[in-house]
Amino acid sequence: MSTRFIHRGTLLALIAASLVAAAPAFAAVPPVNATLEPSQIALGESAQLTITSSDRGMDPPQLPHVPGLELRIVGQSQRIQIINGRTLASSSFIVRVTPQTVGIFTIPDVAPNGEPLVLRVTPPGGTAQSGKFSGSGAPGVGGSGASGIRMVADGAAFVRLVLPKRDIYVGESVPVDIEVGLRDGFARPNALPTLVGGDFTLNNLSHQPEQARRAIDGKPYTVLTWHSVVAAVKPGKFSLSVESPLTVRIRTAPQRDSMIEDLLGDPFGQNIFGASITKDITATSPSSELTVLELPTEGRPPDFSGAVGSFKIAGDVSSNAAAAGDPLTLRMHVTGSGNFDRVDSAMLEHLDQWKTYPPKSSFKASDALGLKGEKIFEQPLIASKPGTHTLPGLAFSYFDPGTHRYETAHSAPLNVTISPSLADGSLNAPQLPAGAAPSAGPAATASSNPGLRPDHIATEAGTGTLVPLYLQPRYLAIPSLLALTFAGSWLGLRRRMSGSSNVLGGRKRGASKDINRVLNDMETAARTGDAASFFTLARAALEAGRGGDSDDIRRFLALADEVNYAGLRPTHEEFQRWLQFMRDAFQRDELSGGKLS
Amino acid sequence: MKSRAPLAWIAWLIAGFLCLACRTHAAAAEERVYSASALYNSANAYARAGKPGLAVLNYERASLLAPDDPDVDANLRFVRESAHVAAQPRRWIDPLVTVARPAVVAWLGVAGVVLIGASLLAGHLAPRRRRTRRAALIVGVALVGFTVSNGLVLWPKLHEAVILTAAAPARASPVPMGDPLFVLPEAETVRITAEHDDFLLVRTRAGRSGWVSRANLAPVVPRR
Numbered sequence: 031m032s033t034r035f036i037h038r039g040t041l042l043a044l045i046a047a048s049l050v051a052a053a054p055a056f057a058a059v060p061p062v063n064a065t066l067e068p069s070q071i072a073l074g075e076s077a078q079l080t081i082t083s084s085d086r087g088m089d090p091p092q093l094p095h096v097p098g099l100e101l102r103i104v105g106q107s108q109r110i111q112i113i114n115g116r117t118l119a120s121s122s123f124i125v126r127v128t129p130q131t132v133g134i135f136t137i138p139d140v141a142p143n144g145e146p147l148v149l150r151v152t153p154p155g156g157t158a159q160s161g162k163f164s165g166s167g168a169p170g171v172g173g174s175g176a177s178g179i180r181m182v183a184d185g186a187a188f189v190r191l192v193l194p195k196r197d198i199y200v201g202e203s204v205p206v207d208i209e210v211g212l213r214d215g216f217a218r219p220n221a222l223p224t225l226v227g228g229d230f231t232l233n234n235l236s237h238q239p240e241q242a243r244r245a246i247d248g249k250p251y252t253v254l255t256w257h258s259v260v261a262a263v264k265p266g267k268f269s270l271s272v273e274s275p276l277t278v279r280i281r282t283a284p285q286r287d288s289m290i291e292d293l294l295g296d297p298f299g300q301n302i303f304g305a306s307i308t309k310d311i312t313a314t315s316p317s318s319e320l321t322v323l324e325l326p327t328e329g330r331p332p333d334f335s336g337a338v339g340s341f342k343i344a345g346d347v348s349s350n351a352a353a354a355g356d357p358l359t360l361r362m363h364v365t366g367s368g369n370f371d372r373v374d375s376a377m378l379e380h381l382d383q384w385k386t387y388p389p390k391s392s393f394k395a396s397d398a399l400g401l402k403g404e405k406i407f408e409q410p411l412i413a414s415k416p417g418t419h420t421l422p423g424l425a426f427s428y429f430d431p432g433t434h435r436y437e438t439a440h441s442a443p444l445n446v447t448i449s450p451s452l453a454d455g456s457l458n459a460p461q462l463p464a465g466a467a468p469s470a471g472p473a474a475t476a477s478s479n480p481g482l483r484p485d486h487i488a489t490e491a492g493t494g495t496l497v498p499l500y501l502q503p504r505y506l507a508i509p510s511l512l513a514l515t516f517a518g519s520w521l522g523l524r525r526r527m528s529g530s531s532n533v534l535g536g537r538k539r540g541a542s543k544d545i546n547r548v549l550n551d552m553e554t555a556a557r558t559g560d561a562a563s564f565f566t567l568a569r570a571a572l573e574a575g576r577g578g579d580s581d582d583i584r585r586f587l588a589l590a591d592e593v594n595y596a597g598l599r600p601t602h603e604e605f606q607r608w609l610q611f612m613r614d615a616f617q618r619d620e621l622s623g624g625k626l627s
Numbered sequence: 628m629k630s631r632a633p634l635a636w637i638a639w640l641i642a643g644f645l646c647l648a649c650r651t652h653a654a655a656a657e658e659r660v661y662s663a664s665a666l667y668n669s670a671n672a673y674a675r676a677g678k679p680g681l682a683v684l685n686y687e688r689a690s691l692l693a694p695d696d697p698d699v700d701a702n703l704r705f706v707r708e709s710a711h712v713a714a715q716p717r718r719w720i721d722p723l724v725t726v727a728r729p730a731v732v733a734w735l736g737v738a739g740v741v742l743i744g745a746s747l748l749a750g751h752l753a754p755r756r757r758r759t760r761r762a763a764l765i766v767g768v769a770l771v772g773f774t775v776s777n778g779l780v781l782w783p784k785l786h787e788a789v790i791l792t793a794a795a796p797a798r799a800s801p802v803p804m805g806d807p808l809f810v811l812p813e814a815e816t817v818r819i820t821a822e823h824d825d826f827l828l829v830r831t832r833a834g835r836s837g838w839v840s841r842a843n844l845a846p847v848v849p850r851r
Contacts, residue, residue, distance in 0.1 A: 349793060355677045356793070482705060483698040485671050488664035496661055496691045496848045497785060498729030500778050505733055508648045509740040509771075515640050516744025523751040 064140040066127065070150040073132050074183040074280060074311045077149055079125035081140060088121045094139045099149070100128045100307070101137070128280065128307065153312075179211065179246060182313045183278035186216035188251075189223065189315040191272045193260075197321040199431050202338040203259045203369040203401055208235070210274045210313070211244070211251040220275040220310060223256065229268050229322075233259045233399070259399050261369060262322035269317040276313050279306045329436050331427035335375070338429045339368015339401075345424045345441035347411075353449050354416045360409045362389075362424045362441065367402040370395075375426055377409045383419065385412040413448040420445050545571075545616045552612060556605035561598070564605065565590035568612055582611060637748065641741060648737065663693035671702065679710035679814035680791035687789060687816065687847045691781070694724045710814040713832070723773075724780045732777045739770025783818065788829065788844045790815045795844060797837025801826030808837045819846060 063082045071077050079101065081091050093101045105124035110117060129135065129151040137147040179188045192207035208223050225232040240255040262268070325338070341364055348359035364373055370393050377389045389409035396403045413419060421444040430437045499505050548571050555564035569590050572583055586608060592598040600608070670685030686703035693699060707714050727735070746763040749756070796807030801823040811817065811831070817839075821828035826838040 352793070353677055482671055482674055482702050485668040486664040486698070488662055488668065490662060490664060492660055492662040492665070493692065494660050496688055498691065498733070498778065498781055500729060500733035500736055500774050501782070501785070505648075508644055509737050512641070512644055512737065512740045512744060515637070515644075516740075516748060519637055519744075520747050520751070523748065527751070 064147060066137065066147040066149060069148060070152065071129065072152050073129055074278065074309060076129075076184075076280070077127040079127050079137065079140070079147070080122055081125065082120055082122040084118070084120050088123070091123055091125075091140070093125060094137060096135055096137055098129060098131050098133060098151075099135050099137070100126075100130060102126050102128070130309075180316050183217065183276070183309070183311055184280045185249070186213045186278040186280070187211060187276050187313050188246075189272060189274045189313045191270060191315045191318055193270065193318045193320055197323050198262060199323050199325055199338055199429065200262050200265050201325065201336050201369060201372060202431055203261050205399055205401060206232075206258055206260050208256040208258065208272050208274075208315075210254045210276075211246065212254070212276070214250050214252060215279070217276050217278040219254065220277055223272045223274040225260065226271045226273055226314065227268065229264060229266070230260045230262055230270060257399060259401060262320075265322045265324035267319065267321050270320050271315045271317045273312050273314040275310065277308060277310050279308050325429055326435075331436055331438055333376070333425065334427045334429070334436060336372035337368060337370075337374070337427075338372070338431060339366055339370075340430055340432060341366035341368060341373070341426065341428050341437075341439060343424060343426045343439040343441050345421075345444060347421060347444050347446060350445065351447045351449065352413065354413050356412070358411045358413070358446065360411050360421060360424075360444075362407040362409075362426070364405045364407070364426060365403070368428065370400065370403060370405050373405050373426075373428070375407050375424070377407055377424060378411070378421070381411070381421070383413060383415050383417075384421075385414060387411070413446070416448045416450045418445060418447050549609075549613065549616070552609055556602075556609055559599075559602075559605075561593045561600055561605075564608075565593050568608070571612070572615065583615065586611060637745075648734075661688065661692060663689045663696065663699075666692065667696070667699055667702075670699075670706075674702065674706050674709075679706050679712070680789055682706045683710075683712075683814040683816065684789040684791065684845050684847065687784070687787070691729075691784065691847070693728060694781075695726065695728060700725075707814060710812070712812055712814045712816075715816065715832070718780075720776070720780050724777055729777070729781070732774050735770045736774030739767040739772075739774065742767030742770065785848045786819050786846075787816055788819050788827065788846045790817065790839075790844050792843045795839050797829065797835070797839050798826075799837065801828075801838040803840065809835060811837075811839065811843075816847075817844070 065080045065082075067078050067080070069077075090103060090106075093103070102125065103123055104126045106121065107124070108119070108121045110119045112118070127137070127149060129149070132151050132153050135149045135151065137149065140147060179190060181188050188209075188211040190209040190211070192209065194204055194206075198204050210219060210223060212218060222235045222237070235256045235258055240257070242253050242255065244251050244253045260270075343365075344363045346361050346363075348361070352358055360377065362375060362377060364370075364375075374391075375389065378384075378386050380386065387410040389407045391405055391407045393400075393405045394403050395401075411421075423443045424441040425438055427436060427438045429435070495502065548567055552564055552567050555561075555567065569587060572587065589598070589600075589608075593600065666685045666689035670682045670689060673679075673682035673685060683703065683706055686699055686706065689696070689699045690703065704714050726732075742763045744767075746760045746767065749760050749763075753760075790811045790813055793813050795811040795813075797809050797811055798805060798807050811829075815831065817829035817831050819827050820830050820836070823838070825841050827841060827844065828836060829839050829844070830836045
């Protein structure tokens with residue numbers, strides 16, 4: 031027991047002694063070291079700043095504010111080392127340094143000795159060293175990986191130029207593929223890729239490239255592929271590359287977090303925790319060496335226009351028979367593959383007994399690149415003399431990169447039969463005076479016809495249409511309206527005449543009623559023997575009628591006076607006789623149109 | 628006095644219509660696009676240049692405006708025969724249209740309508756001159772009949788076209804594919820019976836029908 035106490039007491043004494051001895055050391059500032067790796071990076075990459083202290087319980091350092099740099103603590107580590115029985119503890123803070131722009135940056139106030147750390151940031155591309163934080167599982171980040179692809183921007187994208195593996199000739203059109211791989215959710219294109227360097231021409235790229243999904247080292251990429259054609263403008267050895275403006279998201283989270291996010295499928299973790307930044311960069315493909323050969327001068331045909339490729343030609347003419355003076359079209363069809371923009375031909379520049387005109391050309395591509403297709407040259411020709419003519423075969427010279435020599439293609443000659451012109455016959459024929467009777471009947475032949483009659487002197491006024499006037503609607507309105515007017519007038523006249531006869535008939539019908547009434551009253555007076563009423567009615571009726579001039583009427587009126595003034599009393603027979611007389615008188619009066627009332 | 632009022636009214640109406648007709652004629656003449664002489668001269672120029680199709684076309688157009696011009700008819704026949712195109716056979720009624728120009732025929736028709744109408748009205752207004760009225764009625768009917776016959780004769784020509792190219796293919800359908808049914812020679816006159824897009828269905832004098840491209844022919848009366 032006592033020994034134990036002794037040992038325990040000794041131990042406590044030693045600890046106390048050591049604490050006392052170490053007291054000054056605790057009171058002093060522990061040594062701090064800061065390192066920056068690498069010291070040069072490309073824009074879009076990140077460097078690692080490590081701040082190490084021998085103090086195991088070091089507080090997080092106060093990071094300085096450097097314009098153009100983003101500093102962010104992404105990790106902390108502690109290390110305990112036992113060297114020769116001596117325990118050495120240290121702690122470190124890992125800071126991700128992400129540049130916002132290109133330049134040389136100084137990070138002050140990190141190391142205690144006041145020595146600033148310098149970070150050089152270069153433009154993105156193949157020249158920068160790989161960033162410390164650009165690993166994140168991407169293969170060959172910043173350099174060519176196993177798949178031959180160089181990733182940029184933390185593995186967010188890549189650009190690749192696929193060239194033919196052979197030497198090419200000046201002016202030769204060579205198909206190329208431009209691939210831009212975009213990590214899903216991490217990168218998107220801002221503009222079309224462009225060729226770096228002015229020694230090559232690149233055909234216009236489509237705004238809708240081929241799209242394909244491809245897994246590269248286990249990560250999904252959308253690969254945009256442009257198929258195009260490049261042509262060298264001068265001979266020599268060239269480094270060819272393309273660059274593509276992109277917008278990328280760069281991780282700022284610790285590497286292990288990024289790896290977890292990669293495993294979880296990204297990119298949501300970064301969005302949630304805000305561990306990424308967006309940047310516009312220009313990604314450049316690795317350079318490809320290409321040797322451009324000069325076209326040989328030896329054996330160059332004089333009509334060589336710069337066409338490089340493999341071509342065939344064929345010729346035809348619009349018609350094998352024509353009249354002198356008629357235009358014909360000579361065509362040359364150039365088919366094959368190559369730089370059709372340099373395919374040119376003057377065709378037939380001079381030909382005896384023919385008048386030639388400059389040809390026109392048109393190109394119809396049979397592939398999307400315009401490398402293959404058919405170019406047609408059309409040349410108008412006019413034969414000046416009749417007869418059978420032979421159009422010579424056409425020739426076209428080009429350089430064939432397959433055989434490395436100049437070739438000349440030929441077409442077959444063409445036979446054309448030219449007949450005498452109609453114009454010649456008509457002009458040579460005598461002309462009849464204008465207005466003479468035509469001798470040409472239906473059975474007449476051209477040989478028996480004396481020829482064209484001469485021109486007229488144009489004196490008459492023109493007209494607006496060839497349709498005869500009587501078939502024009504505005505003319506047809508005139509006779510139509512005239513006919514309607516006449517028809518209306520005719521109908522109006524008929525109606526008027528019909529109306530006047532109706533009035534006369536009405537009047538006659540009224541007079542008959544009056545006569546009947548008067549006769550009835552007279553019969554009543556005769557029955558009752560009222561001679562005064564009888565003769566008064568009769569006198570009034572006769573005086574209103576037209577038959578007053580007859581002798582009977584005069585005698586009747588005299589009798590009526592005797593009845594009225596002398597008191598004469600007629601007998602029944604006399605009443606009936608004078609009643610009949612009145613009936614006859616009324617009937618005559620009615621026939622002659624007289625008016626009784 | 629009462630019986631003269633309708634006659635005065637009719638006279639005023641006729642005078643008004645004649646004024647309207649004169650204005651119509653003057654308005655048509657103001658456009659002055661086509662002239663028989665100019666068309667005839669153009670046709671002669673085309674014939675001399677060895678273009679029988681255009682020559683026949685212009686002769687046909689000139690003959691519409693001046694059917695009584697013997698030069699037009701003679702040159703038309705000559706060019707057709709030179710181009711080895713069969714001439715149109717003459718019908719018994721064809722001389723009817725060569726008597727006078729269409730404008731004259733048109734106004735003769737108007738005069739015929741006036742005579743018919745006046746003679747019918749005179750039957751009511753002046754019933755005594757029966758012979759005169761009957762003669763006027765017969766003349767009026769004859770004039771109107773002459774105008775109508777003239778129109779019937781010329782009507783088919785308004786739907787004719789002339790082949791302008793050396794060999795115009797006539798196809799079975801209005802598409803530029805396949806072998807042609809037959810080939811029409813230049814200066815051939817055909818009748819248009821239908822149209823579809825860039826093709827016209829034509830009928831030859833021999834009775835053959837086929838679709839011909841508009842580029843190969845031109846209608847005698849241009850479409851507006």
